[in-house]
Amino acid sequence: MHEYSIVQTLIGCVEKETREARAQGAVVRRVNLRMGALCGVESELLRLAFETFRERSVCAEAELHISHVDAKWACRSCGLEIVRGPLQCSQCGSPGKLLHGDEMILERIELDVTEATDV
Numbered sequence: 001m002h003e004y005s006i007v008q009t010l011i012g013c014v015e016k017e018t019r020e021a022r023a024q025g026a027v028v029r030r031v032n033l034r035m036g037a038l039c040g041v042e043s044e045l046l047r048l049a050f051e052t053f054r055e056r057s058v059c060a061e062a063e064l065h066i067s068h069v070d071a072k073w074a075c076r077s078c079g080l081e082i083v084r085g086p087l088q089c090s091q092c093g094s095p096g097k098l099l100h101g102d103e104m105i106l107e108r109i110e111l112d113v114t115e116a117t118d119v
């Protein structure tokens, strides 16, 4: 399944990003993912895949937080934002281009370092 390989990649990223911190005793508590409305990934399936794969991974104690971003379009020539369809600029008539909405970004990883920094 598409979502499974995404989650494997995601966990791989978290693993790499947090390697040093985890060596100091930090624990990954939360993973924030930003998902565009047009990225082609089903967030419920992604959650399910995350639940399946996080066991025995660096994300074993992490919760997955997904924030959704609406698709946004703008005029290809003058840059005017296109609020609703048709996807054509109301000012100059040029076709719209997608500004964002098809992305999936690993936005933030939250670590618990309280034990490591306790005085």
Ligand SMILES: [Zn+2]
Binding pocket: 075, 076, 077, 078, 079, 080, 089, 090, 091, 092, 093, 094
């Ligand atoms: Zn325009």
